[in-house]
Amino acid sequence: MARISDLLAAGTTYSFEFFPPKNEAGWLSLGRTIAELEHLSPHYVSVTYGAGGSTRTKTADLVSWVRRQTPIPPMAHLTCQGHRRADIRDILTDYRAEGVQNILALGGDPPTDGSHAASDYRFSGELVDDVRAFGGFAIGVAAHPEGHPRSPDLRTDRHHLAAKLRDADFAITQFFFEVDHYLAMMDELAAHDVHKPVVPGIMPVTNLAQVSRMAHMSGAEVPRWLIERVGKAGDDPDEATRIGVEIAAELCVRLLEAGAPGLHFYTLNRSGPTRQLWSSLGLDRVAG
Numbered sequence: 001m002a003r004i005s006d007l008l009a010a011g012t013t014y015s016f017e018f019f020p021p022k023n024e025a026g027w028l029s030l031g032r033t034i035a036e037l038e039h040l041s042p043h044y045v046s047v048t049y050g051a052g053g054s055t056r057t058k059t060a061d062l063v064s065w066v067r068r069q070t071p072i073p074p075m076a077h078l079t080c081q082g083h084r085r086a087d088i089r090d091i092l093t094d095y096r097a098e099g100v101q102n103i104l105a106l107g108g109d110p111p112t113d114g115s116h117a118a119s120d121y122r123f124s125g126e127l128v129d130d131v132r133a134f135g136g137f138a139i140g141v142a143a144h145p146e147g148h149p150r151s152p153d154l155r156t157d158r159h160h161l162a163a164k165l166r167d168a169d170f171a172i173t174q175f176f177f178e179v180d181h182y183l184a185m186m187d188e189l190a191a192h193d194v195h196k197p198v199v200p201g202i203m204p205v206t207n208l209a210q211v212s213r214m215a216h217m218s219g220a221e222v223p224r225w226l227i228e229r230v231g232k233a234g235d236d237p238d239e240a241t242r243i244g245v246e247i248a249a250e251l252c253v254r255l256l257e258a259g260a261p262g263l264h265f266y267t268l269n270r271s272g273p274t275r276q277l278w279s280s281l282g283l284d285r286v287a288g
């Protein structure tokens with residue numbers, strides 16, 4: 001079974017996210033990470049796509065490598081900003097030829113250098129429509145439990161989320177740290193009569209400065225209690241990782257108890273925290 005919609009229909013999924021490295025050393029390190037995580041038998045792995053297509057070929061290379069060299073179904077992230085419809089058709093044609101069956105259809109962000117590439121798309125929902133019309137892919141979209149930073153308000157964001165999710169098969173969330181953000185979003189989607197699976201994205205905090213930077217860009221909040229708890233590690237990186245994994249495990253347990261359909265781990269291309277989290281959740285016994 002390779003389509004994520006089928007995997008979600010069959011039961012709880014556990015999945016990992018990787019990004020295509022920028023240099024040779026990064027590829028070597030990612031190779032080791034994948035080797036270390038592969039034996040955990042995740043249900044699928046996803047590969048990010050650079051803003052405006054900047055990692056287009058690297059994303060495709062990594063997705064194809066996973067498809068050919070491992071038994072794990074891959075999902076290719078694809079952003080619509082900066083793309084023409086013909087680009088998207090070419091990319092989908094290549095993925096179809098490669099046997100890839102899952103696409104995460106994303107809006108993407110405008111380039112930070114202020115440049116502006118011509119685009120046939122404005123929002124991810126338009127990409128969902130094109131991928132659906134192309135055919136053959138299970139389609140995921142991004143969900144932002146605390147709202148997307150470019151939205152005027154949460155209500156508007158939920159309205160657009162509900163609309164795109166109605167046409168997609170499932171969503172994966174931005175990382176978040178309070179279970180209530182996820183539960184409120186699920187209630188609001190239900191009020192829009194949208195009941196598709198929404199998989200929480202989980203980020204074990206191992207480096208407060210890095211996560212605070214990422215949270216600022218994505219509109220997520222790093223709660224004070226979390227900063228204080230991880231801060232107790234002082235300058236000890238191993239202790240910070242241990243505490244970060246402990247916090248992530250607590251969140252995962254509460255999410256699964258509340259009915260989350262799966263967990264998607266942001267690995268940041270490192271295996272250690274994900275393996276520790278996997279083990280804390282007792283998943284070695286379930287899926288390993």
Ligand SMILES: Cc1cc2nc3c(=O)[nH]c(=O)nc-3n(C[C@H](O)[C@H](O)[C@H](O)COP(=O)(O)OP(=O)(O)OC[C@H]3O[C@@H](n4cnc5c(N)ncnc54)[C@H](O)[C@@H]3O)c2cc1C
Pocket residue numbers: 047048049050051052077078079104105106107108109122123124125141142143144148149150151152156157158160161164172173174175201
């Ligand atoms: C799981 C996950 C994976 C990601 N992977 C990547 C990646 O690989 N590469 C990358 O560059 N980025 C990635 N991102 C980041 C993402 O591209 C950004 O958050 C981006 O700013 C928004 O993406 P989106 O798909 O939510 O966009 P959209 O759904 O297009 O939404 C963007 C904004 O427009 C609003 N909106 C949506 N539809 C409409 C409409 N019809 N009319 C008016 N307003 C509308 C939304 O409310 C939101 O404020 C990922 C995010 C998540 C959660």
